[in-house]
Amino acid sequence: MRIIILGNYMPRRCGIATFTTNLANSILAANDKKETNNEVLVVAMNDHDQIYEYPDIVKYTIKQQEPNDYNTAANFINGLNADVCIFQHEFGIFGGESGVYALRLLQQLKMPIITTLHTILQTPSYHEKHILKKIGHLSQKLIVMSHLAIDFLTTIYEIPLQKIEFIHHGVPDFSNVENTSTKFNYSGKKVLGTFGFLGRSKGIETVINALPKVVNKHPNVIYVVLGQTHPNVKKHSNEEYRDYLKDLAESNNVANNVIFEDDFLEEEDIKSFLVESDIYITPYLNEAQITSGTICYAIGAGACIVSTPFWHAKELLADNRGKTFAFGNSDDLAETLCDLLDNPEKIAQIKEAAFNYGKKLYWNKIGLQYIKELNKINNTPLITHDEKPLSLPKFSMDHIKRLTDDMGILEHANYSIPDYKEGYCLDDNSRALLLVLMAYELGVDKNSIGLADVYLRYIKLMQMEDGFFHNDMSYEKKFLDEKGSEDSFGRTIWAMGYLIRLAPNDSHFQFAKDTFFKAYHHFEKITSIRAIASIIIGFCHFLKRYPDNENIIHLMNSLTYKLLNQYKDESDNEWKWFEPILCYDNAIIPLALWHAYDRIKDKEIFDVASKSTDFLDKETYKKDRISLVGNTWYYKGKKRPAQGQQPINAMAMIMMYSKAFEVTKEIKYHERMLVAFSWFTGNNDLFIPLYDEESKGCCDGLETHCVNRNQGAESTISYLLSYLTVWSSKQAILKASQNLLTEDEILTT
Known part of the structure; x- marks a missing residue:
């Protein structure tokens, strides 16, 4: 089986890179045991224009903040004839708001996708929630590393349970670790330790504030803080946090009991450190951590773990595999540490329980579990990435009422x-x-x-x-x-x-x-030709009530032929439009001509309405979705911009397609109308909905990197008028079909 793994990769220094590298190696290691015959190719993410000296297994790299890199990467991956892609997801490693660029890559892949989720949030932002929901839609299987994650995915993100699989975070084999490291020499000391990238969320100060009470009873205790400052933290704050911790140790008179090992260590050194530590501490300040690689390593090493009760820790430390203390509570921690140091048999019992459980986390077993899931997917039909048939959300005026005062x-x-x-x-x-x-x-x-x-x-x-x-x-x-x-x-x-x-x-x-x-x-x-178009539509409604009003009929004819003359002046064989520019509310112009033709029945009006509609369709219909002209505008002969796509343009497209279908009865226009409406619900260039189900409002626009989360009147009105246009069109089809179709066919229609 040919397997693509997409994510960070070593020598990039981060937890995802370490995980991806170990996962690739564990899958390949199974080949040596003749249990499988797999080939692994890696596509790696590069951050902040960094360039790494990757091993040969890495075949392609993506610059995090370059949108086009994701499109070219998708083409490259599709050309590899792979059987499956294992996608490593973490919000911070992909470009755009909350990593939204990853969706444009996944959407284009022509192979099954297994996604490993490293972060699952209980209270996600708008972008985070919809990105993860879309990943769930695009993936054949989601791998999670805690049982709580399953509950979050099914309840918060509405992902079917059958798509989710629990597989532990892998760790090295600790069954026979020899202390060959020359980096650490703590003989005669009781070693408390923490390892991993340094940052304020790690809560190291909680331990340093607990040390005076611990050292008072056990003066030979040292606390080793192992690891570099996280690259993102260092970029913005340099070593501010580490310096703060050093000052805190000085003020607590425990500076001699705290050792900072500022280094990025090889795996063998970490293994030696964990095995030799008496107590391993994870003093994280935030409960909302669904996966922690460091505590998995400590479990695998059979360490005596003392941790705050963040989500993953509570699962891993159950059944006496560790102790917990309250978040940020140094007194609670000091009491727990002193009790363990006073009673070495308790430490031994915890270590034994952790070690026995940790054997399940060794990478050789985790790799085989991934291979098992890969084989399942490789032997089942591919779930296509097509959107579900359009279903309209419940109509709501709540946001309109919120914006309206006296x-x-x-x-x-x-x-x-x-x-x-x-x-x-x-x-x-x-x-x-x-x-x-x-x-x-x-x-x-x-x-x-x-x-x-x-x-x-x-x-x-x-x-x-x-x-x-x-x-x-x-x-x-x-x-x-x-x-x-x-x-x-x-x-x-x-x-x-x-x-x-x-x-x-x-x-x-x-x-x-x-x-x-x-x-x-x-x-x-x-x-203004857009104003003329709106007036023509108003006239057509007026004439439904007063069909014989000669003055309005004359004015409508006059304004309609102004549009036709504008078209003659500006259009050519390629550019079939009324101006040398596509800007805002474009489709309102052909919409007006469809209305006018419905009244006047002039073939010339029909021809211009058809040609301009089809031109606008050609310029905006891309890969089964609508990609609107943005508010930076599209000038004839220039490259078409996509940023700043706005709901008013989507509304005009929907109305144009609806009226074109009403006049011509050509089903393609009805289908295009539904696709255009799906722009609001997530079938757009970012694959993020603009309609907000919580507020019942519509976001103001689609930028290249995010959805504009403001929800002004124009946007929400545009969405709701689009909704009513689609609803009316579907009802008209249903009504016309009542006497011709079976009940099942009517429901399908």
């Missing part, structure tokens, strides 16, 4: 918290009005119609005497512009046209007519 809907939010200092805008209040009207009309949320009065009051306040509108208002109720944008004007006319067509009561109907016709004399003066 004045209107606030424009921005800090995360999901309304940002009052940024005030309000007409764009969002008009879109919010359209949202509550659609939710009411479609019967998805009839109660939200009460918000319509709030948004209508804001629209009334912003309309000027000449019929145009202000756009921006501060929270202190001051206008922030002399005149609003044409785009905000167009979006308001769209909302008024919809309200005229489908007003829930006469007051709203009369209000919409007054506002619409007060703005009437501005319609033909508008030059």
Whole structure:
């Protein structure tokens, strides 16, 4: 079997590199026993532009913060014809927010994936939670190193139990360790020890504060702190923590009893140190550590372990395999240490229990357990990486209500918290009005119609005497512009046209007519093609109620042909678009033409709507997902940027596909609409959802390295209007199929 292992690798100095190196060696060692015949190839992660002298087993390296490296690595791995990939996951070793770049690599692999999880968080951040859920979706099997991890994966991350396998963290064979190390000479001393990278979370000060009481009873005790400062800590704080510990030992008058061995030691030296230590201490300050390689080494060595009760320690030290003391409690630790040193038989009993249990952790046994899982996966069908069929989350206006006060809907939010200092805008209040009207009309949320009065009051306040509108208002109720944008004007006319067509009561109907016709004399003066598009859509709704209004019919024809002329001026054989640029809210323009064609039935309108829709589709549909033009914009003849992808663009795409399907009945448009909606739920360039199931809001955008976690009005309205568009389209298909399909077929549709 040809096996790819992806992770850190020695000589890089970190726990993951040590683990990956030992795992590779343990799998290859099984070949020597003629139990298997496996080939192992390694793809290694490089950090901070570091370059390491890797052994020949490492065939490829990835720069942590280079997004394109993950794509080229996926192509390289796929070209190796491997049977399986063992992926070592730790949030900090991959690039992007919380290591999100790893997903773009895993998504492209064409082989089964087994993932070893080194960290599983009980209270993950938004990115951490969704990254791990996606890894669970992409992996055939997840390997965990504690039983608590299984509970976390099934309950917090919703990963099926059958995907999870428990395998201990491997350790060297301690069954016959000879003390050949020349690094340590502590003869005549009672040795307390801690090893591993140094950092404040290790809690070494707890031990140093306990030493005065211990040394008072046992003056021949020394405490050996073995290991270098963690490279990331050293980069930011140099040796600040080590210097603090040395000063603390001096002030406690135990400096002669504390030895700092500042070195990165070879495995044989660590083995000798652990076997020769009288008591091994892990004084970590944080309970939330699901896996600890150092305490596994100590168990494997048969050490007498005294530890704080962090998660992994509580499992490993059960059944008298060690002692625990309260986090940060030096008095508790001193009492435990003195009791053990006073009673050597207790130390011996703990060592024996630990040693007997630790035999299960030796790498030769762990390697065989991995091989067993690899063989299982290699002999079962590959689970594809395809997303589940689209299922809509429950519709919720909770975040819209959170952003709405007596004045209107606030424009921005800090995360999901309304940002009052940024005030309000007409764009969002008009879109919010359209949202509550659609939710009411479609019967998805009839109660939200009460918000319509709030948004209508804001629209009334912003309309000027000449019929145009202000756009921006501060929270202190001051206008922030002399005149609003044409785009905000167009979006308001769209909302008024919809309200005229489908007003829930006469007051709203009369209000919409007054506002619409007060703005009437501005319609033909508008030059922004996105504003024109919005106005055309508003006209089409208006004409559903007043199909014979010659003035509006004339204006709609006039504005529609402005768009067609713009297309003729700017398009060519390759660039079938209305401008020399793709920027924001692009699909609103072909959407308007589909609406216009539905009314006018002019072949020229149909041709331009089709060509521009297909052009936009070609530019955004990538590898079974939508990759939107970002807010840095795409200029004709230039490279297309992807950063800053925004929900408003996704919404316009969804509406465009929906209307194109309604007009043409071509199923490809319906399918594209569903794919475009899945951009919100995680089928995007980062594979992280923008819809937040906790807040019921939508994140503001997709950057190259993270999701923008702010949840402003535009983003959440865009998501909810997209939701209603998809819901309406699916209901229309279902209704049309009722008399033609069986019950099972209807449910599938």
